[in-house]
Amino acid sequence: MHVSIVGSGYVGTTIAACLADLGHEVVNVEIDPEIVDTVNAGEAPIHEPGLPERIADHAGGRLRATTDYDAVCDTDLTFLCLPTPSAEDGSLELDAMRAGTQSLGEALAERDDDHLVVVKSTVLPGTTEEVVGPILESASGRAVGEGLELAMNPEFLRMGTAVSDFLEPDKVVIGATSDEAAGTLRDLYGPILEREETALVETDVREAELIKYANNAFLAAKVSLVNELGNVAREYGADAYEVLEAVGLDDRISEQFMRSGLGWGGSCFPKDVDALRAGARKQGYDPELLDAVVSVNDDQPRRLVDLLADHVALEGARVAVLGLSFKPGTDDIRKSRALDVIDHLLDGGATPVAYDPVAIDNVRETYPDLEIEYADSAKDALADADGAVVATGWSEFDDLSFEGMARQVVVDGRRIDVDPDALEVYEGLTW
Numbered sequence: 001m002h003v004s005i006v007g008s009g010y011v012g013t014t015i016a017a018c019l020a021d022l023g024h025e026v027v028n029v030e031i032d033p034e035i036v037d038t039v040n041a042g043e044a045p046i047h048e049p050g051l052p053e054r055i056a057d058h059a060g061g062r063l064r065a066t067t068d069y070d071a072v073c074d075t076d077l078t079f080l081c082l083p084t085p086s087a088e089d090g091s092l093e094l095d096a097m098r099a100g101t102q103s104l105g106e107a108l109a110e111r112d113d114d115h116l117v118v119v120k121s122t123v124l125p126g127t128t129e130e131v132v133g134p135i136l137e138s139a140s141g142r143a144v145g146e147g148l149e150l151a152m153n154p155e156f157l158r159m160g161t162a163v164s165d166f167l168e169p170d171k172v173v174i175g176a177t178s179d180e181a182a183g184t185l186r187d188l189y190g191p192i193l194e195r196e197e198t199a200l201v202e203t204d205v206r207e208a209e210l211i212k213y214a215n216n217a218f219l220a221a222k223v224s225l226v227n228e229l230g231n232v233a234r235e236y237g238a239d240a241y242e243v244l245e246a247v248g249l250d251d252r253i254s255e256q257f258m259r260s261g262l263g264w265g266g267s268c269f270p271k272d273v274d275a276l277r278a279g280a281r282k283q284g285y286d287p288e289l290l291d292a293v294v295s296v297n298d299d300q301p302r303r304l305v306d307l308l309a310d311h312v313a314l315e316g317a318r319v320a321v322l323g324l325s326f327k328p329g330t331d332d333i334r335k336s337r338a339l340d341v342i343d344h345l346l347d348g349g350a351t352p353v354a355y356d357p358v359a360i361d362n363v364r365e366t367y368p369d370l371e372i373e374y375a376d377s378a379k380d381a382l383a384d385a386d387g388a389v390v391a392t393g394w395s396e397f398d399d400l401s402f403e404g405m406a407r408q409v410v411v412d413g414r415r416i417d418v419d420p421d422a423l424e425v426y427e428g429l430t431w
């Protein structure tokens with residue numbers, strides 16, 4: 001099929017390369033010309049395992065990128081992979097969705113062929129039918145249901161494993177306004193749906209929209225619960241990892257998402273839980289449990305720095321910060337807990353010396369005024385440091401040598417593999 005994808009960020013670029021891999025002709029429509037040039041040069045604009053080789057294989061062939069919305073006219077369907085960030089008050093902000101939908105609608109006005117528009121972005125119930133649909137209709141002069149179809153198809157891929165998550169998902173959720181729209185998506189995902197492990201969920205648009213938020217809220221809540229249990233375990237002098245490993249053997253609970261420590265960050269959980277909380281309040285419901293999920297999470301970085309401060313006077317201390325990305329395997333630093341750790345260290349008067357294998361440039365560009373030092377390796381970050389905090393669980397931190405530190409005081413928010421007996425102080429946040 002011929003597919004256009006509006007927005008070539010983490011999701012749009014990944015699914016474009018994967019759909020090209022499945023044999024579709026794909027064009028990314030993106031406002032950032034630098035991203036467009038990068039994709040057309042056969043390179044990945046983000047760090048994501050499996051993506052560079054796919055873009056290199058298909059760019060100039062089944063995959064291209066452009067800033068020109070007219071490209072959608074040569075395609076059968078368009079995915080909207082636009083950002084849906086939080087506004088100041090945590091509510092869902094739809095400016096980019098509105099602007100992108102308007103441009104898409106204007107482009108589609110030029111053609112009267114059948115076209116399916118699929119909302120891939122995470123949006124609250126009602127957004128697809130009450131915001132996207134009407135903008136499309138007014139900008140295109142066409143009516144939804146009359147050759148212009150609308151669907152919502154949330155995405156569950158994770159950063160760091162985005163390619164395999166997309167190609168080998170647990171489920172594909174299709175919320176369509178017509179059988180025709182659902183059928184087009186079933187055809188598009190043919191090889192993915194043929195896998196025995198892929199469940200197909202066909203539902204109404206509103207349910208599809210909410211499934212995505214419920215999924216993320218559930219996972220974020222699980223990690224916050226695990227962190228609360230971890231904090232309690234530590235007070236009892238018990239190892240939360242041993243406790244939760246046993247708990248996870250219960251099929252009803254599962255072993256996944258059981259890593260306690262510094263908590264959840266990233267481009268999705270924080271904004272999606274906030275949007276759901278704000279949305280629920282707007283509907284007249286007070287989401288007390290979700291509020292607690294956030295406050296437990298918000299406290300973990302401070303707890304980690306307090307733990308360090310039990311052993312090292314922060315004022316004037318040189319502190320190695322190991323890891324900056326919000327999780328291993330990605331250069332994404334959005335709402336990374338490492339940044340909160342850095343803020344607390346700075347508040348305490350310490351000098352953070354940060355190292356990350358792939359995310360340093362993103363931090364430098366995003367926070368040019370951040371008064372920290374950067375190191376080219378973990379070894380360099382640790383050199384002469386009075387203490388170290390582990391903020392992201394990159395595997396290269398396992399079995400790291402802490403030699404060269406002024407004092408071998410290590411506090412760990414991610415449970416890396418270390419030999420505690422080889423260190424002056426080793427403290428785990430929840431063990």
Ligand SMILES: NC(=O)c1ccc[n+]([C@@H]2O[C@H](COP(=O)([O-])OP(=O)(O)OC[C@H]3O[C@@H](n4cnc5c(N)ncnc54)[C@H](O)[C@@H]3O)[C@@H](O)[C@H]2O)c1
Nearest residue numbers: 007008009010011030031081082083084096100121122155
């Ligand atoms: N990142 C994830 O892991 C993930 C997973 C599932 C769902 N989602 C959801 O997918 C959506 C996109 O997320 P993302 O992480 O890819 O965002 P992103 O910020 O990485 O990418 C969005 C892209 O859209 C481009 N853009 C903005 N306005 C545009 C316009 N008017 N026309 C064309 N391009 C425009 C931006 O330049 C950017 O490259 C969000 O709703 C997010 O919640 C993200």
Ligand SMILES: O=c1ccn([C@@H]2O[C@H](COP(=O)(O)OP(=O)(O)O[C@H]3O[C@H](CO)[C@@H](O)[C@H](O)[C@H]3O)[C@@H](O)[C@H]2O)c(=O)[nH]1
Nearest residue numbers: 155156157158159223257258259263264265266268326327
């Ligand atoms: O046991 C765990 C598992 C995760 N995390 C943290 O939780 C955050 C999110 O991790 P993960 O879910 O693996 O990464 P994301 O790429 O943010 O993916 C989530 O957000 C995406 C965007 O909505 C969804 O598509 C995915 O299904 C959902 O897992 C990260 O900070 C992790 O460090 C923990 O602290 N402990």
